Amino acid sequence: xxxxxxxxxxxxxxxxxxxxxxxxxxxxxxxxxxxxxxxxxxxxxxxxxxxxxxxxxxxxxxxxxxxxxxxxxxxxxxxxxxxxxxxxxxxxxxxxxxxxxxxxxxxxxxxxxxx
Amino acid sequence: xxxxxxxxxxxxxxxxxxxxxxxxxxxxxxxxxxxxxxxxxxxxxxxxxxxxxxxxxxxxxxxxxxxxxxxxxxxxxxxxxxxxxxxxxxxxxxxxxxxxxxxxxxxxxxxxxx
Numbered sequence: 001x002x003x004x005x006x007x008x009x010x011x012x013x014x015x016x017x018x019x020x021x022x023x024x025x026x027x028x029x030x031x032x033x034x035x036x037x038x039x040x041x042x043x044x045x046x047x048x049x050x051x052x053x054x055x056x057x058x059x060x061x062x063x064x065x066x067x068x069x070x071x072x073x074x075x076x077x078x079x080x081x082x083x084x085x086x087x088x089x090x091x092x093x094x095x096x097x098x099x100x101x102x103x104x105x106x107x108x109x110x111x112x113x114x115x
Numbered sequence: 116x117x118x119x120x121x122x123x124x125x126x127x128x129x130x131x132x133x134x135x136x137x138x139x140x141x142x143x144x145x146x147x148x149x150x151x152x153x154x155x156x157x158x159x160x161x162x163x164x165x166x167x168x169x170x171x172x173x174x175x176x177x178x179x180x181x182x183x184x185x186x187x188x189x190x191x192x193x194x195x196x197x198x199x200x201x202x203x204x205x206x207x208x209x210x211x212x213x214x215x216x217x218x219x220x221x222x223x224x225x226x227x228x229x
Contacts, residue, residue, distance in 0.1 A: 033217075040222075042207075108157055
């Protein structure tokens with residue numbers, strides 16, 4: 001049990017729609033990262049937020065966006081869904097803004113299916 | 116840029132046998148190294164990490180890994196596996212900077228047979 005929760009567990013969307021995924025971090029964890037894990041692959045870094053601002057981004061288009069709130073919750077928004085967006089989306093929280101030696105704690109993920 | 120290669124997509128092994136899961140990485144800068152385990156329909160759990168110091172790192176559930184800088188490898192080992200070790204294992208690296216960005220390998224499925 002990492003103390004990181006994600007909702008919903010599963011959802012199905014249609015191509016072209018928009019989706020919002022949610023993550024709740026442990027209290028005091030002011031850094032959150034989001035990853036996309038396609039079937040049979042390792043997770044890929046989408047972006048990182050620290051104190052409500054994006055401070056790192058992977059190779060994902062602008063239709064992937066995020067928000068982080070003062071209550072240690074965060075959202076991943078994906079617009080204009082494509083079939084290739086079908087994946088497990090993981091969030092991970094950390095206790096500090098600086099990577100260093102601190103550990104990330106992963107949530108159980110949200111499985112998104114785009115039809 | 117960093118990259119991680121896990122050469123074996125699947126490793127079948129009998130219960131109580133030893134196992135080694137291989138991981139090689141490429142990076143132009145110093146990195147931290149990690150092994151994560153993912154059980155079916157679950158998130159990632161940290162098994163162990165190498166930050167500095169002794170190159171032999173011990174983790175949870177009896178796993179250990181050895182960092183070899185000259186071979187840029189970080190292989191995961193367990194002397195005797197259990198059925199419950201059946202899972203997907205991911206090797207990952209992270210730059211020694213302010214980012215938490217992890218670069219993952221494609222994973223190795225460990226299949227433990229009775």
